[in-house]
Amino acid sequence: MSESHTSTELYTKQPFPSGYAKVGWGLTAVGLALVVVSYILNTERALFNNLIGFIFLASIAAGAVFYLALEYAVGAVWSTPFRRVTEFLGYLFPFVIIFSIPVLLNMHTLFHWSHSDAVAADKLLQVKAPYLNTEFFYIRNAVIVAVWIIFFYAMSRNSLIQDLTKDQRITKTNIKLGVAFIPIFAISISLFGIDWLMSLEPHWFSTIFGVYFFSGTVLGSLAVITYFVVDFAEKGLFFKGIRKDHYYTFGALLFGFISFWAYIAFSQFMLIWYANLPEENFWFIERWENGWKIVSIAMTLVHFWIPYFMLVARPSKMSPKNLKLSAVIIVLAHFLDLYWIVMPMYNSSPVFGFYEAAFPILSIGIILLVISRRARKYNLVPIGDPKLQRGIDFRL
Amino acid sequence: MSSTALDYSKEIPVIEGRPSAASIDELIIRPIDEFPTKRWYIGLSITGTMLLIGAVSLGWLLWKGVGVWGINQPVEWGFDVVNFVFWVGIGHAGTLISAILFLLRQKWRTGIARFAEAMTLFAVLCAVMFVLFHTGRPWLAAFWLIPYPEQHGVWVNFISPLEWDVFAVSTYFIVSFVFWFIGLIPDFATMRDRTTSKVKKTIYQIFSLGWRFSNRHWHHYERAYLIMAGFATPLVLSVHTIVSFDFAVSIIPGWHTTIFPPYFVAGAIFSGFAMVQNVLIITRKMFKFEHLITLDTIEKMNKIILLTGSMVGYAYMMEFFIAWYSGNPTELFVFVNRAFGPYAWAYWIMFSCNVFFPQLFWSKKIRTNLLFSFILAITVNIGMWFERFVIVVTSLSRDFLPSSWGMFIPTIWDIGLLIGSFGLFFTLILIFLKFLPAIAIAESKAVVPGAQPSHHGNGGHHE
Numbered sequence: 092m093s094e095s096h097t098s099t100e101l102y103t104k105q106p107f108p109s110g111y112a113k114v115g116w117g118l119t120a121v122g123l124a125l126v127v128v129s130y131i132l133n134t135e136r137a138l139f140n141n142l143i144g145f146i147f148l149a150s151i152a153a154g155a156v157f158y159l160a161l162e163y164a165v166g167a168v169w170s171t172p173f174r175r176v177t178e179f180l181g182y183l184f185p186f187v188i189i190f191s192i193p194v195l196l197n198m199h200t201l202f203h204w205s206h207s208d209a210v211a212a213d214k215l216l217q218v219k220a221p222y223l224n225t226e227f228f229y230i231r232n233a234v235i236v237a238v239w240i241i242f243f244y245a246m247s248r249n250s251l252i253q254d255l256t257k258d259q260r261i262t263k264t265n266i267k268l269g270v271a272f273i274p275i276f277a278i279s280i281s282l283f284g285i286d287w288l289m290s291l292e293p294h295w296f297s298t299i300f301g302v303y304f305f306s307g308t309v310l311g312s313l314a315v316i317t318y319f320v321v322d323f324a325e326k327g328l329f330f331k332g333i334r335k336d337h338y339y340t341f342g343a344l345l346f347g348f349i350s351f352w353a354y355i356a357f358s359q360f361m362l363i364w365y366a367n368l369p370e371e372n373f374w375f376i377e378r379w380e381n382g383w384k385i386v387s388i389a390m391t392l393v394h395f396w397i398p399y400f401m402l403v404a405r406p407s408k409m410s411p412k413n414l415k416l417s418a419v420i421i422v423l424a425h426f427l428d429l430y431w432i433v434m435p436m437y438n439s440s441p442v443f444g445f446y447e448a449a450f451p452i453l454s455i456g457i458i459l460l461v462i463s464r465r466a467r468k469y470n471l472v473p474i475g476d477p478k479l480q481r482g483i484d485f486r487l
Numbered sequence: 488m489s490s491t492a493l494d495y496s497k498e499i500p501v502i503e504g505r506p507s508a509a510s511i512d513e514l515i516i517r518p519i520d521e522f523p524t525k526r527w528y529i530g531l532s533i534t535g536t537m538l539l540i541g542a543v544s545l546g547w548l549l550w551k552g553v554g555v556w557g558i559n560q561p562v563e564w565g566f567d568v569v570n571f572v573f574w575v576g577i578g579h580a581g582t583l584i585s586a587i588l589f590l591l592r593q594k595w596r597t598g599i600a601r602f603a604e605a606m607t608l609f610a611v612l613c614a615v616m617f618v619l620f621h622t623g624r625p626w627l628a629a630f631w632l633i634p635y636p637e638q639h640g641v642w643v644n645f646i647s648p649l650e651w652d653v654f655a656v657s658t659y660f661i662v663s664f665v666f667w668f669i670g671l672i673p674d675f676a677t678m679r680d681r682t683t684s685k686v687k688k689t690i691y692q693i694f695s696l697g698w699r700f701s702n703r704h705w706h707h708y709e710r711a712y713l714i715m716a717g718f719a720t721p722l723v724l725s726v727h728t729i730v731s732f733d734f735a736v737s738i739i740p741g742w743h744t745t746i747f748p749p750y751f752v753a754g755a756i757f758s759g760f761a762m763v764q765n766v767l768i769i770t771r772k773m774f775k776f777e778h779l780i781t782l783d784t785i786e787k788m789n790k791i792i793l794l795t796g797s798m799v800g801y802a803y804m805m806e807f808f809i810a811w812y813s814g815n816p817t818e819l820f821v822f823v824n825r826a827f828g829p830y831a832w833a834y835w836i837m838f839s840c841n842v843f844f845p846q847l848f849w850s851k852k853i854r855t856n857l858l859f860s861f862i863l864a865i866t867v868n869i870g871m872w873f874e875r876f877v878i879v880v881t882s883l884s885r886d887f888l889p890s891s892w893g894m895f896i897p898t899i900w901d902i903g904l905l906i907g908s909f910g911l912f913f914t915l916i917l918i919f920l921k922f923l924p925a926i927a928i929a930e931s932k933a934v935v936p937g938a939q940p941s942h943h944g945n946g947g948h949h950e
Binding site: 166214215218219222259262263274277278281296297298299300301302343350354355358359361362363365366368370476477478480481487 | 728797813
């Protein structure tokens with residue numbers, strides 16, 4: 092283990108604070124207990140929440156692979172010193188798979204189109220059957236997640252090898268992998284969103300939905316990355332010479348993706364509301380009536396207005412405290428977004444209880460455990476990366 | 488392969504050959520100081536002829552009315568809207584390059600920002616021309632387009648995205664113009680200090696607004712530039728979003744689809760970059776700007792063309808997939824009709840020019856080849872014009888009632904005005920290249936290697 096980190100004058104590996112693992116184990120234990128209780132008391136409700144938890148973890152992990160690929164593809168330097176945090180999040184994939192198992196075993200509870208009698212009685216479902224059938228669904232999503240894992244593993248392994256070899260050719264290989272991943276990710280994340288979320292309401296369709304899910308995914312993932320980057324930096328775990336310029340880039344990128352999410356969400360809503368066609372407007376009506384109005388309005392607040400104004404000013408993008416708080420709000424907003432998409436299929440009016448808290452607590456506990464385990468094992472800074480010095484020297 | 492020598496620990500220089508400040512002045516201003524060359528007059532005679540064709544078409548249009556166009560029932564929107572959307576789309580690259588790439592700190596934009604932004608202004612003018620003249624009686628259009636209280640009691644329709652367009656496009660034009668002008672101020676001052684002609688000196692003096700290159704001036708300038716970039720950024724995205732609303736808020740199959748806003752924005756950037764690429768390659772060659780606009784810049788432009796072209800391709804495929812997935816027969820019919828109906832030729836021109844051909848840019852050899860870059864940029868422009876044609880015409884020509892189906896055939900006046908708009912655009916570009924510095928002089932000096940203090944040791948950094 093110790094051979095994987097060699098120290099340079101830039102970075103010396105420091106003992107990782109044990110607090111992460113403690114909080115992580117605590118949250119995981121509480122979350123797990125709540126999950127077990129919810130499955131015993133109300134399996135259906137637990138399953139819908141399990142789906143939310145699964146999509147959340149999947150989107151954080153997949154988003155991390157996207158950022159990894161993006162840094163290499165566009166040749167970014169500012170993010171290089173902090174890239175390890177992004178890489179660690181890829182180790183969530185085993186848990187993504189574990190989270191998916193209860194869902195996959197109970198497809199009939201969640202997905203209306205998986206009932207053959209429902210399909211037989213519904214002309215629209217018959218039309219969609221070549222795409223929406225369980226066999227193809229399994230194959231498709233297995234391939235999607237496998238491809239994510241393969242690309243993550245290849246790029247992250249190369250990056251770790253580079254710590255020792257400092258070989259520039261590894262950067263070149265990862266650039267090729269990263270560039271190849273971008274179009275693959277565009278298609279896979281869209282289909283993933285359509286399959287797991289849009290097809291919950293199999294009659295509804297929206298061409299922008301794939302982009303909508305992408306926007307939430309990259310925002311949620313970036314918020315998690317930002318939180319840990321800022322927290323590690325505050326604890327002095329990275330290198331000396333972290334500046335406000337570094338913080339600013341994270342704040343600015345968060346700000347950009349918050350606006351992007353709002354733009355996509357508004358486009359989807361506005362066009363459906365304006366045209367008011369019954370074949371598509373019912374999806375929004377379901378999320379407006381029977382008490383859902385409050386959830387819809389709350390989502391615009393926590394997913395857009397609040398973090399938008401928290402990050403709009405220049406000094407606020409550089410304040411570590413503010414960045415961490417915005418990141419936490421955005422992570423919660425991402426959960427709320429998934430809740431808002433999924434739960435109207437469970438109940439016509441919104442329900443909040445310990446069921447809804449179980450999976451977020453468990454997911455966050457797992458993220459903390461995964462991060463702390465990886466951070467103890469590997470260098471927190473990619474010391475062999477040729478772009479590292481430029482990244483450390485980054486100025487606005 | 489030579490790229491094994493690539494060192495990722497070093498920045499790629501934005502400007503090659505370490506030119507001195509004086510030689511940058513000389514290189515950029517020389518074409519303005521010189522008497523127009525023969526080549527410039529040849530260019531002007533071609534674009535002037537095109538402009539004349541447009542003027543004749545316009546005169547006939549005003550004399551007879553919009554009936555001279557090919558529009559009919561059910562295709563009530565023809566070349567006017569197609570050309571409007573096309574030109575507004577072209578107008579997206581300039582402000583994207585100058586504002587968004589500035590906020591993203593992409594220094595390679597320096598060499599191309601100035602004339603890309605000029606192209607934005609000219610393209611928006613071309614677009615506005617179609618909006619104005621498609622009203623039939625432009626001298627009355629003020630009542631129909633701009634809301635102001637008056638005794639006619641005529642009031643615009645605020646719930647129509649066409650009206651939002653009036654605001655979006657005019658705001659975009661004004662902000663882009665101010666942004667462009669702010670960037671020009673130090674360059675006017677440079678030209679004022681350099682010129683020996685008294686007339687020119689007076690003109691430059693007026694436009695340089697008393698610029699004296701003082702520290703305080705630069706400080707204000709950089710602030711203003713950053714703020715303007717912040718203002719312009721949402722505008723770049725909002726204009727084509729609202730143009731897409733023109734179609735997408737309706738319930739016409741093929742128009743009403745939720746992906747339209749980001750898809751239109753991507754398409755606009757795509758076509759705009761292609762047009763910038765065309766003008767860029769010619770200007771760079773004519774004015775010998777090879778050191779100021781490096782091959783690396785052209786390659787980066789091509790990468791963005793590849794990216795946005797693929798986004799457009801994604802949207803085409805997603806639309807097709809969801810049209811099928813929706814289970815709505817009308818929706819599916821529209822898309823099958825686009826690809827295999829009477830306008831299939833237009834669809835496949837669009838698809839191949841926008842999606843297939845740009846994929847050639849995956850190859851570094853092609854990305855860095857000027858001839859290929861130029862030809863592919865032209866195909867992208869053709870493709871993007873046909874995209875708007877396909878969207879507008881195929882959806883309208885196949886109405887809800889098969890008995891009212893019809894075809895759209897453009898008349899020579901439609902085509903004449905289209906040629907005229909290209910004439911207007913390129914004439915304005917030629918005039919711009921003759922009278923204003925095509926590259927931002929002051930900004931270029933700031934990105935010469937070694938122009939900025941090194942970050943090692945001296946500890947000097949701003950904010």
